[in-house]
Amino acid sequence: MTDSARATPADSILVRVRGLTTVLGGKTIFDQLALDIPRGRITAIMGPSGTGKTTLLKHITGQMRPDAGEILVNGQNVPDMSREALYKMREGIGYLFQNSALLTDFDVFENVAFPLRQHTALPEVLIRSLVLMKLQAVGLRGAARLMPHELSGGMARRVALARAIVFDPQLILYDEPFVGLDPVALNQVLKLIRTLNQTLGITSVLVAHELAAVQQIAEHVFLIANGKVVAQGDPKSIAADGSPWTRQFFGGEADGPVPFQYPAGDYASELGFAGAAK
Amino acid sequence: MNQRAPQGHNVVTQSLAQIGGCGLFLLTLLAAIPRSLRYFRETLRQLWFVGAMSLTIIMVCGLFIGMVLMLQLYHVLSIFGGTSASGLVVALAVYRELGPVVTALLFAGRAGTSITAEIGLMRATDQIDAMEMMAVDPIAYVATPRFLAGLIAMPLLACVFCAMAIFGGHLVGVTWLGIDNGTFWSNMTAVVDVHTDIVNGVLLKSLAFGAVVTLIAVYQGFTTPPTSEGVAYATTRTVVASSIAILALDFVLTAFLM
Numbered sequence: 001m002t003d004s005a006r007a008t009p010a011d012s013i014l015v016r017v018r019g020l021t022t023v024l025g026g027k028t029i030f031d032q033l034a035l036d037i038p039r040g041r042i043t044a045i046m047g048p049s050g051t052g053k054t055t056l057l058k059h060i061t062g063q064m065r066p067d068a069g070e071i072l073v074n075g076q077n078v079p080d081m082s083r084e085a086l087y088k089m090r091e092g093i094g095y096l097f098q099n100s101a102l103l104t105d106f107d108v109f110e111n112v113a114f115p116l117r118q119h120t121a122l123p124e125v126l127i128r129s130l131v132l133m134k135l136q137a138v139g140l141r142g143a144a145r146l147m148p149h150e151l152s153g154g155m156a157r158r159v160a161l162a163r164a165i166v167f168d169p170q171l172i173l174y175d176e177p178f179v180g181l182d183p184v185a186l187n188q189v190l191k192l193i194r195t196l197n198q199t200l201g202i203t204s205v206l207v208a209h210e211l212a213a214v215q216q217i218a219e220h221v222f223l224i225a226n227g228k229v230v231a232q233g234d235p236k237s238i239a240a241d242g243s244p245w246t247r248q249f250f251g252g253e254a255d256g257p258v259p260f261q262y263p264a265g266d267y268a269s270e271l272g273f274a275g276a277a278k
Numbered sequence: 279m280n281q282r283a284p285q286g287h288n289v290v291t292q293s294l295a296q297i298g299g300c301g302l303f304l305l306t307l308l309a310a311i312p313r314s315l316r317y318f319r320e321t322l323r324q325l326w327f328v329g330a331m332s333l334t335i336i337m338v339c340g341l342f343i344g345m346v347l348m349l350q351l352y353h354v355l356s357i358f359g360g361t362s363a364s365g366l367v368v369a370l371a372v373y374r375e376l377g378p379v380v381t382a383l384l385f386a387g388r389a390g391t392s393i394t395a396e397i398g399l400m401r402a403t404d405q406i407d408a409m410e411m412m413a414v415d416p417i418a419y420v421a422t423p424r425f426l427a428g429l430i431a432m433p434l435l436a437c438v439f440c441a442m443a444i445f446g447g448h449l450v451g452v453t454w455l456g457i458d459n460g461t462f463w464s465n466m467t468a469v470v471d472v473h474t475d476i477v478n479g480v481l482l483k484s485l486a487f488g489a490v491v492t493l494i495a496v497y498q499g500f501t502t503p504p505t506s507e508g509v510a511y512a513t514t515r516t517v518v519a520s521s522i523a524i525l526a527l528d529f530v531l532t533a534f535l536m
Binding site (some may be wrong): 061063087088090091093095097098099101102103104114115118119163 | 399400403404405407408410411412413414415419
């Protein structure tokens with residue numbers, strides 16, 4: 001258990017992860033991982049590529065079961081949930097996919113209306129009002145009748161965000177929300193995340209690599225590497241932390257605890273020089 | 279939805295694993311039918327895509343198969359002076375074998391491939407995962423409506439195919455080759471048995487073929503690796519597996535139903 005996890009009151013924790021162990025294809029992704037995500041705040045999860053950040057989000061939403069450990073969302077252990085309970089929980093969670101994952105057969109309006117149509121029997125007038133409100137919030141009310149293939153990457157991300165908040169969820173998970181965005185679109189998404197958190201009090205969990213962007217909005221950062229939380233704290237202090245992990249990750253150093261080379265056999269013997277060396 | 283195609287060490291074990299996976303997927307599909315009833319409009323939409331949109335190819339192929347069958351039979355039967363039976367033989371061949379089998383093969387090529395490619399691309403672009411995250415069951419919303427649509431569409435398409443084939447046979451036999459119109463129809467109505475030839479031959483077989491083709495198509499779509507190559511292979515597998523399954527099942531059903 002981390003120090004901050006022990007110090008935080010239980011009711012202010014929305015997601016509590018304890019002893020999380022995941023092995024995928026023989027590779028240990030998480031090794032007794034423990035972290036707490038506080039309610040109503042913006043938490044960033046950072047780490048080298050392939051360290052399991054998206055996998056952690058999938059564990060929180062129940063899309064993937066861990067090999068061991070607890071993931072408590074609102075006090076309920078996700079791996080133990082029935083399918084019905086899982087779906088009920090997901091109605092209170094918004095998830096922003098890396099590639100937006102808009103339904104390509106539907107236009108922008110119908111994409112945002114989709115969860116409402118599936119889970120409510122609201123009259124069409126009310127659905128229309130709700131969808132237009134959400135689209136207005138992300139600045140895309142005028143694009144309501146565009147098809148997903150007509151949107152730019154940034155616009156698609158904002159439509160996906162409108163869809164993710166259509167039920168006013170208590171938790172939003174953002175998977176790499178800034179990837180591939182130009183500076184204007186990136187700032188728009190940043191502003192939206194901050195506004196949603198401040199105005200609706202939504203708990204936000206952000207998986208991202210962009211330290212500058214994270215520093216602008218996140219209140220707490222977890223740095224994950226080697227299956228564990230190797231550093232955590234507020235964005236400024238964690239970047240200034242002198243540990244080898246933070247120095248390499250935030251300093252962008254090519255060499256350090258995160259190896260440049262993917263694990264491989266002996267280089268010389270693979271090139272056929274093993275005999276010559278002898 | 280994180281289904282993956284079962285992996286095996288060689289072609290035999292891979293094929294067996296695929297059949298086993300397909301069987302388990304069928305159980306999942308059947309269990310999801312009650313939940314998918316609320317997506318009735320989606321089933322209707324799929325019925326339009328796999329049924330109505332396949333009508334043109336089914337009608338054109340049915341017409342030409344009836345025409346060429348009559349042409350061949352007329353020339354063979356004329357050797358024995360039995361041209362008056364041409365219409366009857368065309369009808370029996372179409373009802374008992376060609377109608378359901380060719381319709382199913384065309385259906386696999388036209389609708390089966392589009393189902394696999396559509397679901398495969400939905401997986402590759404995270405749309406299936408997005409549905410899961412919106413608490414919408416993709417089996418009930420995506421798979422079952424397509425399965426039910428295939429089940430409903432296939433017998434109807436087979437009936438249309440048979441009607442067009444008979445029409446094609448009539449066009450060539452009566453209008454072109456001069457077979458007596460009364461003989462053409464009376465021989466047919468005298469010998470064709472509604473239960474054996476229409477219910478068992480057309481409806482029952484095409485229902486079974488519809489179930490098999492859409493099951494394979496949906497299963498391949500859901501288990502395809504989310505890559506462009508994976509979708510391409512899955513689409514090909516749908517056609518190959520469906521064609522083999524249709525012909526093998528046709529033999530089994532014919533042996534039991536005759």
